[in-house]
Amino acid sequence: MRIALDAMGTDHAPRSEVAGAVEALSELGLGPDVEVVLVGDREILEAELALYDVVPPGLSIHHAPDRVTASDSPASVIRRKPKSSIVVGLRLHQSGEADAFVSAGSTGAVMATSLFILRPLPGVDRPAIGTILPTSGKPCLLLDSGANVDCKPHHLIQFAHLGNIFAQDMMGRENPRIGLLNIGEEPGKGDELSVEAHRLLSAESSLNFVGNVEGRDIIKDSCDVVVCDGFVGNVLLKFYESVATFIIGLLQNQVTASGTELDLDNVFRVLDYAETGGAPLLGVGGVSVICHGGSTPKAIRNALKVAAKAVRSEMVQHSARELAVPTEES
Amino acid sequence: MRIALDAMGTDHAPRSEVAGAVEALSELGLGPDVEVVLVGDREILEAELALYDVVPPGLSIHHAPDRVTASDSPASVIRRKPKSSIVVGLRLHQSGEADAFVSAGSTGAVMATSLFILRPLPGVDRPAIGTILPTSGKPCLLLDSGANVDCKPHHLIQFAHLGNIFAQDMMGRENPRIGLLNIGEEPGKGDELSVEAHRLLSAESSLNFVGNVEGRDIIKDSCDVVVCDGFVGNVLLKFYESVATFIIGLLQNQVTASGTELDLDNVFRVLDYAETGGAPLLGVGGVSVICHGGSTPKAIRNALKVAAKAVRSEMVQHSARELAVPTEES
Numbered sequence: 001m002r003i004a005l006d007a008m009g010t011d012h013a014p015r016s017e018v019a020g021a022v023e024a025l026s027e028l029g030l031g032p033d034v035e036v037v038l039v040g041d042r043e044i045l046e047a048e049l050a051l052y053d054v055v056p057p058g059l060s061i062h063h064a065p066d067r068v069t070a071s072d073s074p075a076s077v078i079r080r081k082p083k084s085s086i087v088v089g090l091r092l093h094q095s096g097e098a099d100a101f102v103s104a105g106s107t108g109a110v111m112a113t114s115l116f117i118l119r120p121l122p123g124v125d126r127p128a129i130g131t132i133l134p135t136s137g138k139p140c141l142l143l144d145s146g147a148n149v150d151c152k153p154h155h156l157i158q159f160a161h162l163g164n165i166f167a168q169d170m171m172g173r174e175n176p177r178i179g180l181l182n183i184g185e186e187p188g189k190g191d192e193l194s195v196e197a198h199r200l201l202s203a204e205s206s207l208n209f210v211g212n213v214e215g216r217d218i219i220k221d222s223c224d225v226v227v228c229d230g231f232v233g234n235v236l237l238k239f240y241e242s243v244a245t246f247i248i249g250l251l252q253n254q255v256t257a258s259g260t261e262l263d264l265d266n267v268f269r270v271l272d273y274a275e276t277g278g279a280p281l282l283g284v285g286g287v288s289v290i291c292h293g294g295s296t297p298k299a300i301r302n303a304l305k306v307a308a309k310a311v312r313s314e315m316v317q318h319s320a321r322e323l324a325v326p327t328e329e330s
Numbered sequence: 331m332r333i334a335l336d337a338m339g340t341d342h343a344p345r346s347e348v349a350g351a352v353e354a355l356s357e358l359g360l361g362p363d364v365e366v367v368l369v370g371d372r373e374i375l376e377a378e379l380a381l382y383d384v385v386p387p388g389l390s391i392h393h394a395p396d397r398v399t400a401s402d403s404p405a406s407v408i409r410r411k412p413k414s415s416i417v418v419g420l421r422l423h424q425s426g427e428a429d430a431f432v433s434a435g436s437t438g439a440v441m442a443t444s445l446f447i448l449r450p451l452p453g454v455d456r457p458a459i460g461t462i463l464p465t466s467g468k469p470c471l472l473l474d475s476g477a478n479v480d481c482k483p484h485h486l487i488q489f490a491h492l493g494n495i496f497a498q499d500m501m502g503r504e505n506p507r508i509g510l511l512n513i514g515e516e517p518g519k520g521d522e523l524s525v526e527a528h529r530l531l532s533a534e535s536s537l538n539f540v541g542n543v544e545g546r547d548i549i550k551d552s553c554d555v556v557v558c559d560g561f562v563g564n565v566l567l568k569f570y571e572s573v574a575t576f577i578i579g580l581l582q583n584q585v586t587a588s589g590t591e592l593d594l595d596n597v598f599r600v601l602d603y604a605e606t607g608g609a610p611l612l613g614v615g616g617v618s619v620i621c622h623g624g625s626t627p628k629a630i631r632n633a634l635k636v637a638a639k640a641v642r643s644e645m646v647q648h649s650a651r652e653l654a655v656p657t658e659e660s
Contacts, residue, residue: 181562183560248577
């Protein structure tokens with residue numbers, strides 16, 4: 001298996017990418033059959049690799065002279081930056097030279113280019129970003145967490161199916177509990193989108209739909225997958241990250257002021273997004289994992305693991321089967 | 331000034347209500363001119379008051395034999411429970427016998443009945459619930475936090491004006507910073523509602539509109555008022571309450587495991603909703619403060635303070651002036 005890693009995506013590219021790839025390959029966490037292709041400017045990448053005493057054998061460079069910046073409009077990247085690490089990396093995946101793609105570049109650009117090159121699966125109108133949230137029990141998949149706004153009810157049903165497969169193949173959940181994010185428990189609650197999505201989800205016999213889930217229920221491990229429009233999902237995700245940091249900061253001040261020694265590492269670990277790695281774009285004809293721009297080497301390493309697991313579990317093929325539009329014979 | 335307090339609203343009614351009212355009047359935190367009218371079953375309330383050695387002189391009972399329960403449909407309360415503490419209390423306010431109303435009963439019922447009896451102010455299509463959120467700096471007003479879903483852009487503009495006045499009169503902010511909750515900073519970002527609301531807010535010369543605010547910005551004291559549809563506002567509010575509890579729980583386990591003594595009271599205080607009291611329904615022709623069903627005596631006491639402050643600052647009259655639909659002469 002070969003994973004194409006955009007080496008020019010993080011805020012400190014290519015340092016975090018190269019370090020993450022070296023770590024992942026050195027510790028064999030990806031499995032012995034995995035190679036990583038660093039996609040980016042060859043000269044820069046060779047200089048970075050020269051800093052390492054030992055470069056693992058599975059690591060190679062694929063030259064891409066250009067890079068996407070924050071000022072590039074996401075939709076224009078495919079046309080205006082054809083030699084960027086994002087476009088070149090995704091083309092490697094499309095052509096079969098790589099089995100997956102990982103990038104910490106502009107989320108919008110990675111998403112738009114993935115959609116263009118990998119195409120949505122048949123039966124998927126709008127691929128979605130799935131993000132794993134820590135809860136008081138097992139982590140929970142939130143989708144869509146920002147790829148789509150102004151969703152229609154049938155989009156949420158597609159998200160539910162994509163999440164259902166991800167939870168099985170990637171999170172090891174049997175018969176995943178699917179919840180609909182809403183502002184009340186009863187079926188008639190919520191906005192027009194939620195009321196209709198609830199009706200449609202209730203009729204999906206292949207899903208273990210557990211009904212509406214309120215904002216307060218997510219953290220309580222009330223379901224394996226939470227489905228919502230990308231607007232509310234994105235607001236929630238960003239809020240979660242910031243509020244966790246805020247509350248931990250409050251407590252650290254308290255700990256410091258009290259003069260006690262307290263190891264907060266365990267707490268941080270639970271809330272550390274780097275543990276879970278990147279967020280996969282679900283519903284496209286390939287594996288495209290999107291990471292934070294501020295990703296550390298550890299986050300990159302974990303995103304590579306996510307990509308390897310997605311390839312190994314054949315999640316995309318599974319999704320294609322489950323979401324395929326029925327033909328007349330079927 | 332006289333405040334009508336629904337004495338039958340909390341999960342432990344009338345215990346929390348009576349205790350909260352006695353505390354508020356005893357410590358004179360409401361000001362010496364304030365009286366509180368307990369609205370509920372006279373016999374039950376007299377029995378509860380008999381438990382106190384001293385009942386402050388400003389406390390009285392107004393008999394309301396019936397009470398609203400969770401099984402009552404909010405919209406039907408006005409018609410089917412005319413002798414309930416909610417309807418009777420709001421009628422006291424409407425007739426001028428009370429200057430404000432406070433209730434910890436069913437949020438839906440208090441809202442629907444307040445709308446029916448107090449009526450929306452001219453120029454307000456949809457009154458909104460404003461909730462005060464703790465941040466790393468000054469607290470921030472979130473509205474709408476659950477009264478309205480499927481909002482149109484002009485509703486969000488009305489929320490912005492209502493929040494602007496609340497922030498001035500109730501939170502002491504000069505020239506309050508108004509933010510629009512969105513999923514990106516740039517004006518063109520977001521769903522259809524946000525894009526158009528951003529355009530309209532930018533044109534409101536009487537508002538200090540600071541632009542889009544992302545989920546991660548709220549906690550950073552980036553604005554005084556955050557405007558959003560009630561669906562996302564409600565999800566966010568409930569999520570905030572639960573995640574704060576969750577993270578503090580994680581840390582408490584850690585503190586216990588480490589065997590250190592650590593006083594977490596200061597941290598709890600920052601996150602304690604009881605400190606801020608109830609959430610006022612903004613945009614109706616009166617003061618109606620809505621509390622959690624689980625309100626403690628302290629939360630009731632603080633909600634009474636919120637009500638007293640709203641009356642004293644003439645927030646409703648201020649809102650009526652600012653939101654009045656311009657006549658042809660003006």
